[in-house]
Amino acid sequence: MSQLGFLQIGKGFRVDLVMHKENRFKVWNNFKLKYPNINLNGKCILVKGTPTTYRDDTDHEELTRQESYFHYLFGVKEPDFYGAIDLSNGNSYLFAPKLPPAFAVWMGEIKNNQYWKDHYKVEDCFYVEDIEKTLKSLNCDTVCVISGVNTDSGLAHQGAPFEGISNFKVDKDLLFPVIQNARVVKSDKELDVMRYVAAESAKAHSEIMRIVKPGMSEFQLESHFRHLIYCNSGCRNVSYTCICGSGPNGAILHYGHAGAPNDKLIKEGEMLMFDMGGEYHCYGADISRSFPVSGRFTEEQREVYSSVLASQQAVMDAMKAGVSWPDMHRLANRVICEQLKKYNFLKGDIEDMMANYVGALFMPHGLGHLLGLDTHDVGGYPEGTSRSTEPGLKSLRYGGLLEKNMVITVEPGIYFIRAVLEPAFLNPQVNIFLNEEKIRKFLDFGGIRIEDDVIVLENGIENMSRGCPRSIEDIEALMNS
């Protein structure tokens, strides 16, 4: 059980919940900086936590996973809370659900508002039913809520509806750009949590390399990963559904969903493409490793793997604060084209390939994305920016410059996807670059992705997932140890 003021699962990382007090201060401060001419008296921020939810019409209670913005500000793991920040003075308040006495029989000890106040380090805690009364007593007349569209999903945030909201002015414009932006660059405390979850996830990936063998089903490695990351590291959730592709399935970018549930048998000689990450205190890791089930790369596997690795390494070597992320995407693409030319998958001039987006035929996704409380973390395209419409680049989830203490994934890949390549063979604009005979031999190869989670530094990066080997030599050594 966690100590008052801390979150710790088993022997996992001990999170000082003052981290969220700092986050609240950052949002309050950034709010003032962004709107220096706005009068903050009478204004407060109100955010709503995840409610208790049930599956369909049943009483099957879903395991609560806190909504990310609410978690960012308050770090509360329990459902049915609200939180407020008085913008006039930065004071924070929580609103807890008032639970009936019978709750104790089914769900355990009912904690009082003093406990929540002390544990989550807010100025005070009241009941949800008293939100209106409390805000009025703070002289609040305007409630600023989160209202805007997530640039990865296109979905709108639900705001913070509460009983009595109609007795306030509701501002839907001011808060969203501030809180979205606050999450993009991580604090030192956030980075420590992310270092932990990335390192533990990398460790679990390494263990998977040792465990896997032909004849296992893909899902058995998903099961092992989930177990390793929970039992050893305290991550009850993975940050996204595990992708455990063997052979051709390695070329299905989001394999593993309910319609393709990692249920293939792994066969001798196949490549594996495993994309899995744990989540701790809602902060996620997102790591991919590709390796041969045999533990020894064949010549063909070596060609493709070393091409992706060269691409990833070129990007990692070039990354630092101030660098453009779309430029890094183009760099990754260029190295992939160069490598594929070197190994006779491609022919012709590299500049011509770049102009014709030949790289996107093999890597149809973006180079990487912001990572944090969401796997595709918010803030990729803040107001005033827009996505490229170019192939590949249009799938890039962050379109700006790298900043110090951003966390971002670096995940180039090469995939042999029939649905992409068959039309390309027929397309005169790109088929002139394709060595069709060689590529056809790889149509059942699958794909390779190497994905690491890095912190952007002033003059380079810190690779938080370096604990899991990437080089051919290190992978072979680990798998045969």
Add this chain to the structure above:
Amino acid sequence: MSQLGFLQIGKGFRVDLVMHKENRFKVWNNFKLKYPNINLNGKCILVKGTPTTYRDDTDHEELTRQESYFHYLFGVKEPDFYGAIDLSNGNSYLFAPKLPPAFAVWMGEIKNNQYWKDHYKVEDCFYVEDIEKTLKSLNCDTVCVISGVNTDSGLAHQGAPFEGISNFKVDKDLLFPVIQNARVVKSDKELDVMRYVAAESAKAHSEIMRIVKPGMSEFQLESHFRHLIYCNSGCRNVSYTCICGSGPNGAILHYGHAGAPNDKLIKEGEMLMFDMGGEYHCYGADISRSFPVSGRFTEEQREVYSSVLASQQAVMDAMKAGVSWPDMHRLANRVICEQLKKYNFLKGDIEDMMANYVGALFMPHGLGHLLGLDTHDVGGYPEGTSRSTEPGLKSLRYGGLLEKNMVITVEPGIYFIRAVLEPAFLNPQVNIFLNEEKIRKFLDFGGIRIEDDVIVLENGIENMSRGCPRSIEDIEALMNS
């Protein structure tokens, strides 16, 4: 990967999807039997499957778990489907989402409607966008949808909204009682799936008994269980959040939720109360075992444990088709009172205890519930029936007579819950039965529940979870082997 017409995960049970064709026939047939005077021409059933869902406003896609009624009728594991049954002739149709070609890059091969038709054994498959057109071509003018309140949750079913529904009459009365009732008694094929998931879950419980030791965190056993049931048995989901209570936490009936996430250290000398079950093809198991972490029952643990076991055994011995479930609940209570009197927790006359609901002070929940596609399966209180308001009995989730091939849990328990017992010590109506001094010694003991999943037979029961030991001797033997 599953063969056409079957569902099989790894080496797990091979489900013949004709099971759902039988379910559809049963619903059609029961519909005709219940409404012999209704003209079925122009009427069809329409049900909606689970849509693709995202966490809050993010692009974090939730792993689809099919809505239970839809699953019952069609067995489809993919999201975004609809299904129909033409009531005039019993023909069945699926409606699949029309996926954009880019889907293949991210999610894998797009299956065509012929595949769905063959795999899920329906008469034909069309696109969701063609529901209106298709139903019109079947001469359907009235759409019967599921509309009613789940008696366990009190929540209403969402029906089957679709584009063009306003061009049909929508009947919300006819279908619900028929389909709810159809799920109560299981078919032979359903029973086979349930035997599998109960047996595998029992096996995993046995393994947990071998693994656990003092110094582990409760959640590590949750992790082991989830891993065992997935890796060995193909159950990607558990049927409900694992309850892994040690010591006092054993008395929190629904321990393990986000606010109490199985995060206590297990200490020498404690009792454990683990309630966990796997889910396979959406059919669940629900098994509880209680045992001392030391592997040897102390005298105190023996008293409470043997009392619960005697209660469970008395019920199991009395159960058969035709028996009243509330009577079984009362029997369980009576044996608990007798046992607690024998061990000096209680004093006085058993009939007086029964009249004053003394048993409910130690077992505040119901004896057991229907089990199937939902852990608390539907049909507990069909129209015309109502719940008792008596303590304990009011929490009983099934109020009728046992029928052959019902699946129900038998789960008596004895818990020492401060929130229940402290008021009872002060209540003159019941404190005369309580040996307060002895009971007080057990206030940190926690609780004991023994829960098995049984099929009701003509002349008894089949205990599907018998693979995990229940007797003190068998548990001690297993834990020390």
